[in-house]
Amino acid sequence: MKLITKTLLILYLLLIPAQSETNKLVVYTYDSFVAEWGPGPLLEEKFEEFCMCDLQFVGLSDGVEILTRVMYEGPNTNADIVLGLDSNLTHKAKMTGFFDNHSLDLQNLNISDRFEDEVFVPYDFGYFSFIYNSSKIQNPPTSFDELLNSKISIIIQDPRTSTPGLGLLLWIKKVYGDDASEIWEKLNSNILTVTPGWSEAYGLFLDGEADMVLSYTTSPAYHITYENDDTYKAAKFTDGHYEQIEVAAKLANNENDELADKFLSFLISKDAQDIIPETQWMYPVIDDVKLSNAFEQLINIEKPLRIEAKEVDINNEKWIREWEVSLSK
Amino acid sequence: MAQIKKYQWLLPGLIATFIVLSLILLSLAGIFEYTNIKLIQQIIGDEYIQRIIFFTIYQSLLSALLSIIIALPLALSVRKYLQYKIIKLILSLAWLSFVLPVIIGVFAIIKLHGVSGWFSDISVLFGYSKLNYIYGMNGILLAHIFFNVPFAIRIILFSLNSVPAELWRIAIQNNFNRWNIFTQIEWPAIRYNLFVTAAIIFSLCFTSFVVVLILGGGPKYSIIEVALYYALKIEFNIDRAVSLGIIQIFIASCIVLIILSFTKSFKVEPYTKLKLHNSNIENKKLLVYDFLMLIIAILIFLLPILALVISCLTAFSYVTIFGNPSLLNSIYWTLLLGLSSGIISIVFSVMFLITIRKLIVTYRIRWLANLIELSGNLILILPPVLLGTGIFLSLRNIYNIQEIAPYIIIGINTLTVIPFTLRIIGPEYLRVSYMYDKLFYAYDIRGVIRLLKFELPLLRRSFATAFAVAVTLSMGDLGVISLFGSTEIRTLPLYIYQSLGSYRMDNASVGIFILLMLVMSIIFISEYLLGGRDD
Numbered sequence: 001m002k003l004i005t006k007t008l009l010i011l012y013l014l015l016i017p018a019q020s021e022t023n024k025l026v027v028y029t030y031d032s033f034v035a036e037w038g039p040g041p042l043l044e045e046k047f048e049e050f051c052m053c054d055l056q057f058v059g060l061s062d063g064v065e066i067l068t069r070v071m072y073e074g075p076n077t078n079a080d081i082v083l084g085l086d087s088n089l090t091h092k093a094k095m096t097g098f099f100d101n102h103s104l105d106l107q108n109l110n111i112s113d114r115f116e117d118e119v120f121v122p123y124d125f126g127y128f129s130f131i132y133n134s135s136k137i138q139n140p141p142t143s144f145d146e147l148l149n150s151k152i153s154i155i156i157q158d159p160r161t162s163t164p165g166l167g168l169l170l171w172i173k174k175v176y177g178d179d180a181s182e183i184w185e186k187l188n189s190n191i192l193t194v195t196p197g198w199s200e201a202y203g204l205f206l207d208g209e210a211d212m213v214l215s216y217t218t219s220p221a222y223h224i225t226y227e228n229d230d231t232y233k234a235a236k237f238t239d240g241h242y243e244q245i246e247v248a249a250k251l252a253n254n255e256n257d258e259l260a261d262k263f264l265s266f267l268i269s270k271d272a273q274d275i276i277p278e279t280q281w282m283y284p285v286i287d288d289v290k291l292s293n294a295f296e297q298l299i300n301i302e303k304p305l306r307i308e309a310k311e312v313d314i315n316n317e318k319w320i321r322e323w324e325v326s327l328s329k
Numbered sequence: 330m331a332q333i334k335k336y337q338w339l340l341p342g343l344i345a346t347f348i349v350l351s352l353i354l355l356s357l358a359g360i361f362e363y364t365n366i367k368l369i370q371q372i373i374g375d376e377y378i379q380r381i382i383f384f385t386i387y388q389s390l391l392s393a394l395l396s397i398i399i400a401l402p403l404a405l406s407v408r409k410y411l412q413y414k415i416i417k418l419i420l421s422l423a424w425l426s427f428v429l430p431v432i433i434g435v436f437a438i439i440k441l442h443g444v445s446g447w448f449s450d451i452s453v454l455f456g457y458s459k460l461n462y463i464y465g466m467n468g469i470l471l472a473h474i475f476f477n478v479p480f481a482i483r484i485i486l487f488s489l490n491s492v493p494a495e496l497w498r499i500a501i502q503n504n505f506n507r508w509n510i511f512t513q514i515e516w517p518a519i520r521y522n523l524f525v526t527a528a529i530i531f532s533l534c535f536t537s538f539v540v541v542l543i544l545g546g547g548p549k550y551s552i553i554e555v556a557l558y559y560a561l562k563i564e565f566n567i568d569r570a571v572s573l574g575i576i577q578i579f580i581a582s583c584i585v586l587i588i589l590s591f592t593k594s595f596k597v598e599p600y601t602k603l604k605l606h607n608s609n610i611e612n613k614k615l616l617v618y619d620f621l622m623l624i625i626a627i628l629i630f631l632l633p634i635l636a637l638v639i640s641c642l643t644a645f646s647y648v649t650i651f652g653n654p655s656l657l658n659s660i661y662w663t664l665l666l667g668l669s670s671g672i673i674s675i676v677f678s679v680m681f682l683i684t685i686r687k688l689i690v691t692y693r694i695r696w697l698a699n700l701i702e703l704s705g706n707l708i709l710i711l712p713p714v715l716l717g718t719g720i721f722l723s724l725r726n727i728y729n730i731q732e733i734a735p736y737i738i739i740g741i742n743t744l745t746v747i748p749f750t751l752r753i754i755g756p757e758y759l760r761v762s763y764m765y766d767k768l769f770y771a772y773d774i775r776g777v778i779r780l781l782k783f784e785l786p787l788l789r790r791s792f793a794t795a796f797a798v799a800v801t802l803s804m805g806d807l808g809v810i811s812l813f814g815s816t817e818i819r820t821l822p823l824y825i826y827q828s829l830g831s832y833r834m835d836n837a838s839v840g841i842f843i844l845l846m847l848v849m850s851i852i853f854i855s856e857y858l859l860g861g862r863d864d
Contacts, residue, residue, distance in 0.1 A: 031830065035828075035831060036654075036655050058731065059815055059816040061812070061823075064563060067565075070727065076725065160548075160559040173861075192461075193464045193543060193546045194542065194545075194546065196539060196542045197830070198830065200435075200503050202829070203436065204443075206834055207443065207640075208445035209439065220830075222832045226832075231857065328548055
């Protein structure tokens with residue numbers, strides 16, 4: 001009996017949460033941000049050099065999970081900062097009331113003409129596009145219209161489970177408005193399959209399952225840099241390309257407000273932004289960053305498209321249903 | 330006091346039931362406040378949801394049916410050649426498709442059957458066009474067969490093991506034909522477990538999220554679990570997710586109960602097990618047939634794995650293994666979490682079975698035994714996404730989830746594998762009890778001594794298999810770990826998925842290869858070393 005009590009006591013002690021340190025900043029982000037090839041470790045090293053604190057990244061399974069986690073944890077959340085929300089989610093996130101205004105001036109950012117927010121700080125951005133292998137496809141489509149009149153097969157992501165999937169849905173909505181469902185019906189014959197996330201789609205594409213995959217205009221930069229392979233290219237559409245901006249924000253009841261502000265301002269400093277392009281494969285938000293040769297080879301987007309986060313939030317369910325119905329025909 | 334002592338055998342089963350149910354209740358408590366009857370009615374009235382519900386039932390019933398129809402002849406053929414090492418090896422390898430993370434299994438299938446898979450390449454080689462048959466209903470069914478048939482085959486084999494040698498001898502003496510053997514000997518032995526297995530496969534396919542999404546080819550084929558995931562993760566609409574969850578649980582339980590109602594209580598008689606090779610009762614024509622079955626099995630189960638291994642090897646580099654602390658770290662967590670859930674689930678299964686055995690063999694109180702067994706299987710009809718979220722919601726205000734994450738992961742994975750370990754150990758355990766119960770009783774061999782000294786050696790093989798399956802299934806988990814894992818606690822499946830998520834196909838390939846090797850080692854160590862030789 002004594003043994004049992006002892007074991008239970010030990011088990012109980014193991015389960016008790018440890019005391020939290022004072023100067024600690026907890027950042028909720030997604031996994032790949034903190035992977036050893038992601039920007040997390042480098043950012044942590046640089047920030048801790050001057051912050052006199054312990055920066056802790058908590059990597060959650062994906063960008064969507066970050067907001068879910070904060071919402072489910074409620075006001076008691078451990079997070080001081082969330083990093084990695086998609087610009088389409090900002091309105092929904094703001095509505096929770098869990099986030100606090102930042103005190104930064106975002107006027108000097110290179111996307112200040114199209115993104116301004118008192119709560120969310122953008123730290124990188126990119127454009128959705130279809131990626132193809134130029135050794136297999138010589139004449140890629142130059143618009144949605146050309147794509148759906150071609151025999152080119154594509155792999156896309158499910159807007160119900162992934163941000164790129166939602167990105168494509170919004171892209172088509174932005175370009176075609178009320179005709180979007182008609183376009184989806186036509187596009188259906190080009191779609192090989194719809195995967196739950198970006199990873200599966202891109203993996204299948206690299207295996208040669210389909211001609212094109214929905215990804216980012218910056219994807220080829222990875223292949224050029226790490227694999228010395230310049231055959232992967234983004235198809236430039238005359239319709240314009242939907243833009244994804246990744247943002248960070250501080251929680252309203254964070255433990256150390258000054259530290260949180262310091263981190264957010266660090267995030268858009270040159271030190272941090274220098275790290276972003278070749279770890280995130282996205283564009284930095286300041287012009288002062290020297291981009292590598294690989295980025296020079298990418299297509300330029302003159303016509304970024306975006307739907308306001310509020311409109312996305314209001315219509316999300318309706319548009320998803322429209323998508324489900326069009327692709328089920 | 331004597332009264333209490335008389336019923337102490339009830340204790341293990343009840344404790345196990347209590348712990349399992351309390352974990353499930355903990356999860357339900359987290360979501361209970363969101364239950365909303367009106368919303369449920371409203372959701373059921375939705376035409377799109379009705380279509381999804383119909384498809385969910387349709388695809389999972391069809392998958393279960395096909396899996397059983399394919400597993401049955403395969404198992405009956407394989408049984409006759411179990412003494413051959415190569416057959417044992419193939420059977421061990423076939424476990425891979427059952428225990429691998431679904432996403433990796435799906436990749437394996439696509440490497441073989443995809444538009445640029447092996448079969449398609451062969452077609453092009455002969456001047457035909459590329460083959461595109463895997464995306465859609467075909468793919469969903471093929472994948473479900475790939476994942477579940479090996480499990481069904483094993484359960485059938487374990488059940489056939491309970492057929493006493495005398496019966497086979499009688500069959501030879503009376504010149505039974507194949508049909509007679511099946512109806513008189515084999516069918517009665519496997520009937521009960523076959524239906525339970527069908528119910529388990531049905532439940533697995535019912536929530537088979539990844540397969541339906543990737544291979545289904547689009548929202549045309551969608552299941553309730555997808556709608557649930559969307560409501561929970563994207564819409565943050567817990568009310569709706571809970572309502573969908575309740576609908577899903579209700580439908581799944583109804584169908585499982587219908588399937589189980591076919592199982593008439595199956596009687597095991599106290600026979601002695603004698604060694605007997607009975608391959609001589611078959612004629613040449615049947616040998617060709619058996620050979621054909623074996624080829625089919627290899628084609629369905631081993632070829633995709635082979636395609637996967639070969640494609641991993643082409644991307645293999647030793648540098649990525651040794652210069653990679655996070656890979657080594659994830660190997661450590663994979664083994665630690667997998668072994669923990671594996672061992673605990675075996676302990677729980679034994680606790681369940683001690684009480685079930687006593688109820689069935691000594692007291693013949695079938696209904697209570699079934700009820701206890703049902704509690705072990707309950708986890709199967711709960712939607713995985715909701716289960717995890719429920720536990721999360723219940724515990725979030727009491728503990729720092731990050732800090733107790735390993736315990737939660739082990740807990741949920743243990744629950745998830747108990748239905749399988751119960752099914753693997755169960756039939757053999759009952760058979761041994763029927764055979765020796767009176768003997769043990771006469772010699773007053775009881776409790777731990779009976780279990781460890783007498784039953785364990787007799788049940789070594791099924792324990793070893795159950796252990797292998799439990800450990801490797803937990804190792805392959807991606808659902809629970811992606812909900813509760815973090816940068817510190819990362820298993821191989823999570824590492825692989827993460828690598829895929831950041832262009833690192835080479836790292837993913839190495840991860841898949843190592844996971845395959847680990848899983849295979851555990852299966853072989855368990856089945857060949859722990860399982861011992863056939864007696």
